[in-house]
Amino acid sequence: MCGIWAIFGVEDKLSTNCIKHLTAIVHRGPDAWRIEQDARVPAAILGFQRLAIVDGLHGMQPMSLHRYPLTTLICNGEIYNYKRLQKQYDFPYETNCDVEAIIHLYHTFGIEKTVKQLDGVFAFCLVDGEKQKIFLGRDPYGVRPLFHLHDEQNGILGICSEAKGLIDIKQKLSGDTKLGQFSPGHFEEWNIDLYGKVKLVNSNQYFKPGSKPSFEPFVPEELLAQMDSTEKIAHLLQEACRKRLMSDRRIGCLLSGGLDSSLIASLVVKLAKEQNIPYPIQTFAIGMGDSPDLIAARTVAEYLGTEHHEVHFDENDVREILDNVIYHLESFDITTIRASIPMYILSKYIKEHTNTIVVFSGEGADEVAQGYIYFRDAPSPEDAHQESIRLLSDIYLYDGLRADRTTSAFSLELRVPFLDIQFTHHxxxxxxxxxxxxxxxxxxxxxxxxxxxxLLPKSILWRHKEAFSDGVASIKKSLFTILEEIVSKRPIKENVIYKGLKPYTDESTYYRYVFEKSFPDQHNFTPFYWMPKWVQVNDPSARFINHYAAS
Structure with missing residues (x-):
């Protein structure tokens, strides 16, 4: 996990504060930073905030290779098959950094086959100074974030891992300037003219949720052919965890005690023992008082023998960090903010009290495996399947965004095996x-x-579904009740007519008010509120669904 930033086609008055724009995302990469003007391309400035995970000595960016001196790359990502690609195509790597594979693939096959050959999570900007072109690409499910700014009239393009590094630039440009997320599973090609102005010439979707991998699969198809369906599921999830152990920094697991995080933690512990990782795996749980998650996570940690950490929080903690959570999320979605509060506090604890940097989590399981309680109301199996596809298509706006922003706020790198391409395809x-x-x-x-x-006690393997923001709360008082009480005591501007999605409760109005202070008129960041389907509820909490059976 790192932070990338670039601006193309700018006037001098907009580029003078580029260091300020880059440091807006310093939390994504506090180990080192670099900003440079690309002499091979007019009016191009590229910046990088580094969190060193692999190849601490040589992995700095912007990256150029002796073999391709006119090409520059900035990338926030992990390419899990970079060694396979080197062996498969005999690439002459100059570093041990995994993202170097992108440059070699591009010069060997072109941009479309490059993105299709990458088994990993990534958001990148590649500048070809010889052809005067820019290429952007993002991983299939948008695990790694990417925002882009485009002023078509003035030929300006900006990219950044988070909107924080672009919002000031947008406010200084024309009213037609667009700022938003770059779509997952897409790549773009831009031309650069003699004056450094840019123009979009090609935009393509190379992946849809559930698609078959275009790269050589991590688990050979002939091996899978010998297994039944459930054996394949277990084996593929295990191997999705195995490839994600790629790290020179300490690895830990977020552990709620629910099925998803418990499965991932159990697999990571098993694989860590097999690979003789020289430290105990740390697990991290969070809750209020007598929260169900803390109790269940304790059971899992004892069963697995992990170095377990419990973090307790209260209403004062929620009150203190609420506005910061909304700023880091760059969203005003109700569900996303509620669920982000405990994850933000937990990430802060990991950063301040441990040396774990890489954290595994269970995000993606509910979308892939129909884990939300409302799936019981699906009219048909095909309707349920299409809802999984929709949720996965939008995960970068909601749960994926939550997981990335809350961990990256404290310089942690997130790994999400449930969103592995080979696993989701099967x-x-x-x-x-x-x-x-x-x-x-x-x-x-x-x-x-x-x-x-x-791998797990049966009581955990078959535990009832808990909504995360409810599971961490005390049984006596839910988190959304606490939030309603907090926002009711905070002043906001009244009678404001917001563009786009309208707030409909005091809670959602407050979230929108705080969001607008940092990201004015960017209602497109949250196109709709996350809500359960096929049920009639006014609040997204699972507690309002009739089927809710968790304690």
């Missing part, structure tokens, strides 16, 4: 009926795949 291509909740139990197929593994 899972989403099993018969839709098998993926539906069975006998009132969501994620039944996923649970069944690990029934005989011994």
């Amino acid at each position: 899972y989403l291509n099993t018969p839709p009926k098998l993926r539906q909740p069975q006998d009132g139990i969501e994620k039944h197929l996923l649970r069944s795949s690990f029934t005989n593994s011994g």
Whole structure:
């Protein structure tokens, strides 16, 4: 996890504060930084904030190679198959940095095959000084963030890992300047003219949720052919964790005690022992008072033998960090903000009290495996399948965004095995009926795949679904009740007519008010509120769904 920033086609008066814009994302990479003007391209400035995970000595960016001196790359990502690509195509790597593979792939195959050959998570900007072109690309599910700013009239393009590094520039440009997220699973090609002005010439989607990997799969197809469906699911998830152990920094796991994080933690612990990782895996749980998550996470940690950390928080902590959470999220979605509060506090603890940098988490499981309680109300298996596809298409706006921003706010690198391409392809291509909740139990197929593994206690493997922001709260008082009380005592501007999505409660009005202070008129960042489907509720909390059965 790093931070990237670049601006093309700017006038001098806009480029003088480029260091200020870059340092707006210093939390994404506090180990080192660099900003440079690309002499091979007129009016181009590229910046990088580095969090050193692999190849601490030689992995600095912007990256140029002796073999391709007119090409420059900035990338926030992890390319899990970079060694395979080197062996497969005999690439002469100059560093041990995984993202170097992007430059070699581009010069060998062009941009489209480059993005299709990458097994990993990434957001990159590649500048070809010889052809005077810019290429942008983002990973299939948008695990790594990327914003882009475009002023078509003035030929200006800006990119950044977060909107914080571009919002001041946008306010100084014409009213037609657009700022928003770059779509996951897409790549773009831009031309640069003699004056450094840019023009979009090509935009393509190279991936859709559930698509088959275009790269050589991590798990050979002939091996999978020897397994039944549930064996494949368990094996593919394990191997998704294995490839993500790539790190020169300490690895830990976020652990709520629910199925998703518990499965990931159990697999990481198993693989760490197999690979003789020279330290105990740390697990991190958070909750208020007698929260169900703390109790369940303690059970898992004892079963796995991890170095377990429990973080307790209260209403005062929520009151103190609420506005900062909204700033880091760059969103005013109700569900996303609620669920981000405990994850933000937990990330802060990890940063301040441990030396763990890489954290595994269970994000993506609910989308892939139909984990949300409302899936029980799906009209048909095909409707449920299409909802999984929709959720995965939008995850970069909601749960994926939450997981990235809350961890990166404290310079942690997130790993999410449930969004592995080979795993999601297999899972989403099993018969839709098998993926539906069975006998009132969501994620039944996923649970069944690990029934005989011994990885987890049965009480955890078959634990009822908890909404994260509810599971961390005290049984006596839910988090959304606490938030309602907090915002009711805070002053906001009244009678404001907001563009785009309208707030509809005091809570959502306050979130929008705080969001607008840092990101005025950027309502496009949150195109709709995350809400359950097929049920009639006015609040996104799972507690308002009739099927909710968690304690």
